[in-house]
Structure formats: C-alpha cells, structure tokens
Amino acid sequence: MRAVRYHGTRDIRVEGEVEEPVCGVGEVKIRPAFVGICGSDIHEYLHGPATVPCTPHPITGEQMSVTLGHEFSGTIIEIGEGMTKAKVGDRVAVKPNLFDGGCAACLGGWVNCRKNFGFVGFSGDAGGLSDYVVVKEKQAIRLPEGFPLNLGALVEPLTVAWHVVNHGSIQDARTALVVGAGPIGLAVLLVLKARGMESMVVTEISPERRELASTLGATHVLDPQTEDVVTKVCAMTGDAGADVAFECSAVQAGLDTAVKGIRARGTVTIVSLYGEKPVIDALGVVLREKHVAGAVIYEDGDFEAAIEAIWSGMSIST
Template identity: 40%
Template sequence: MASADRGAVYYGVGDLRIEEIVLPDLGVDEIRIDVAYCGVCGSDLHEYFAHQTVTPVGAHPLTGQSLPVVLGHEFSGTVVAMGSAVTDLAVGDRVAVRPTYSCGVCVGCTHGLPNVCASLAFHGLSGPGGGLSTSTVVKASMAFRLPAEVSLLSGALVEPMAVARHGVGRVVDSSTKVAFVGGAGPIGLGALFALRAAGVSDILVCDLSSDRREVAARHGAEVFDPRERAVVDVLDGRNLDVAVEAAGVGAVLTEAISALGPRGQVVVLGIHEGPTAFDPTSLLYREVSVHGSSTYTDDDFRAVIAEMAAGGYDPDGWVQTRPLDSVCEAFDELRAGGPTKILITPKPL
C-alpha cells in the first residue's frame, strides 16, 4: 500500500517546501529505504539559487518526471521493505544509494558508459523521489550494502566521494607525482582523498576558506589562499602533472591549465554557473589535455565504500547535520560559504 512521508519538494528557483509526500507501491525489483542522512549538493544549490539545469521543466524523457520533485541524491538509509524479486538485499541492511538512471540504448550506454547516458536522470533531481525525505523507493540495483565499519553518516558521503574518485581516475596513473586541487569543498576534499588513495602524496590545495584549507592540511595537502599566491608560485619549480578543478570557478580552471607541465592533465569536476574562456593555444605547445567527468560507475561506489571501511574518507571536522525542517536555512548557510558539508537528517536521530 502507498505510504505517506515528508520531504523537501522543489517547485522552482527559490521555492522549496517541506510537504507530505506519498510513496509509490513497491515494484518487484524495488526497495523502500528509511533515509538516515542526505547531503546537500552544489547542484541542489545551483538549482535553488541560480536556474534549473538538471531538474525537469517538462516530463523527463527517461523517468517521465516533471516539477515538482523531491530533492536529495546523496543519501544513505536502512532497507525496510523489498519487492518480491529482490534477493541480494535484506530488510535491515544499511545502504548507500547510487541515484542515477540510464536508458541502456543510447551511444553512451551501449559503449558501456551509462554515466554519460544521453537521458541520464537522478533520483532526487529528475527521478521519482529523493533522499531529502523520511523514506524513498529505489531500484534494488541502485543500493550498495554498507559494511559494519562504515557508518550511515559516511554512507551519505559515498555519492560525492564517488564523483571525485571517478574524476581523479580520469587523469591519474602510476606516473603522477604532483597534483593540484582547486577548491576544498566536498568534491575537492574527495579528490584529495582519492589522490592519496592512488598513491599521490605531493598535493596542493587552494580555497578561499581558512576552515576548508585547515581540513585539507590535516589530510596531508599543502594549502594556500589563491588571493595571496598563484599555483605556479606554490609549485616553486615542481612539475605539475594533474589538476582537479573542483571549485566551479573559471579563474581556477584557467590558472590550473597555465600551471600544468608537459602533457599535464586537468579534469573539470566543479559545476560552473556560466561559461568561462581560456586560450586554446595554451594547450598546444605543452600537449595539455582537458577532461570532463560525469558522475561515477558502480565500481567507483564499491571502491569508495571499501576505502571507507579501511579508514579513508574521514568525515571528522568538515561534516555537520541539520534536521529536515531546517533545509532551506542549510541551503543559505552553504551558499554563504558556511560549513563544508551539511547532511540533512529527515527523521530524528
């Protein structure tokens, strides 16, 4: 039977309401999750404060979803019900959720790249439900069981950490010695963690926030304020192999490109709210490469969870929680440059 819950429902720019929602009946291959934690993502802020990009104005071509939608695509929780065909999960399992839907028939999907699906949709942006709710229903294939060593709080960080890990994997190999991360928000910190997990120890991180720089420094980065020093000056003669743009700021991207050494590589992870410009000739003589990175793979999810279980991706000092009724205030805090990461707790802990 359908079940009533509460969620943060997005109607358009500046319009997010806490309302009663009705969950659908379970399909045979679906599970119902009681949500423990759900992260507020930069893309949520972009939709709320700037303009709609991922949320559907009309019916989404894959999901059929249109506004209003329940937000929240970074979440963890506990399985409380299962469809009849679900055999690899059990009621009571604690899970992190990969929120993406792909079509299976476009060029990206048929080439084994569902993360670049032409109709890519997200549970919590363009799908039927979201994690900023007390409960939600997803396909069982989207749920990844959390081992005992990984808390539900850390489970809500798996999705953004997988974004960062996938991007780092696009540019890092065994020859990478020196890396730069522009931005020490959640994705930038995730890139720092992924770089360290890949064996890179010489990592530069810049951010405007002294608090965020302090967190990055605690995790082994050489940090600096970009208002005071340029990347090339901090390098002090070292060759920069890889740059990760995680700030969504055009100036960070152009500076990263200019600082890269021969055949250096930059990957763009930050969401930019407008176009930026750089001189393509600056890529030519050094054979610099610029990469995009879209979401993640199932293997990225598994790898992040395994690294969390081994003690990586420490949330201490950069993650805060807020109740569901304070979600709009949390959006304002984050937009104003407040906490590095806020997780919403839809139900009282």
C-alpha cells in the same frame, strides 16, 4: 509521508501529505537515515531550475515539483518481487544516477556519459529528503556490517572523487594540484592521499576551507587572492609544474590556474559543472602538449570500490 519538495527558484517546501511510494518488482523501499546537501542542490535553489525537469523527464516521465536528496544512506524496510540480493534490514548507500540504456554511450557501457541525464533527488518524486524512497535494487549498494550510516551519506560524493582520480592519469605522478576545496575538491584530496600521492597542492579562497584542506592532508595550501599559484607550483617542481590538476572551483580563474599550473604533457581533469561556459587557452595546451579531460559522476563498480576503500582504512575518513 513527509518530503522536502522543490517547486522552483528559492521555493523549497517541507510537505506533510506526500503519497508514500509503493515498492514494485525489482525495487526496494528505504527509510533514509542521513542526507547530504550537494552544491547542485544549492544551485537549483538559488538559480534553477537547471537539472530539475520543467517538462516530463525522458526517463521518469515526471517534472517539477520534485523531492530532493541524492546523497543519502538508509535501511531497507521492504523488498519487491524478483529480489536477488537485497534483504529487509540491509543498510545501504544509494547510487542515484538514472539512465535509459538506449543511447550510444549507454550501449557502449559508459552510462555516466549517457544522453538522457537523470538522478534520484532531481528527476521525480523519489528523493532522500523524505520518510521513504523506492529505488531499483541495483541502486541500493549494501554497506559492510558496522559501517556508520552518517558516513554512508558521504559515499556518493566520495565516489565522484574516486571516479575523477581514476580518470586523472595519476600513474607515476608525484605532484597534484587541486583547484577549489569545496566538498568535491576535498574528496579528491582524500582519494589522492589514499592513493599515495607524494605532494598535494590545494588552492582555495575560503580560509575555513584552506584550514580543512590542511587538516585533511594537503602538503601545501595556497590562497589565490594573495599568492601567484602557478609561480608557487613551478617553484615546488623545479619549474616544471604539477603532473596532474583537478579543477573543482567552477570559475574561469580556477580553470586558468589548473591549465597553466601543470607541466608539459600534464593532465587537467575538469570536475566542475559551470554556470557560465568558460574559455580555455588552446594555444597554451597545444604548445605544451597538455591534456584536458572531463570526468562526470561515476560508473559501474565505483560505488563498491569507494566503500571498500573507506572501510579498509585507505581513506582517512575512517
């Protein structure tokens, strides 16, 4: 079969003689329909390998080269033994995270925070950029009848945003600051809008992304290159600052803006995966009793909740 394979920095190849995967016990074979390109894919291409294993992966036992694609939808064409729910013909979005279940985080039920990090599309031969892919049944999340498969490929990044907002202490929050309007920042904006956030301030250097943020419902869109974002946010909030902020830019300046831009006892949720470790104004956090938290991928139930939210019309994506 054909597959898009990652061989190292700036070395991605479309290969036509990759061995077709075999559907085993408790597994399903999927014909991918639509596949998203994640920022992490671009990072691997330009600067990697980082997530892609150079030595045998602790979960899959595989290493470079790997088949890419972790944001994807498709149709089940074959089921292995031991199936309980999946059927041939089901249209699904794939939940790509892998975990071994043995570390303290997994045993505590926090599989998204596991010690051994793995992903379909990064950690072995399985990946959505191929003619066929085999995954565990529990990773093939069934889409409602009539759910478009192109929208199905957006479920994974939208679920990241769903999880982020779940952990963002938005109860009673009226103003949210979203720093960075890339795909995840825009997805966070969509979820905040779906949750009824009153005021959503987005800061972004790209004019195209600023325009898109405005189209998708941001109440204020700021250019940090020409505007003092913190001063503007304080002016909007009676000199208090935003109730919550979501750092989606992956740059030091963005983190600084998020931390400075929230009110006393406000919460910053860091979504970004930084190439270089940032620093934080710890004294400013302490003196204003601010909260800084992290959120990574998603946990059990998030995929289903995001699909239901999209399908029920909570998100303007539909």
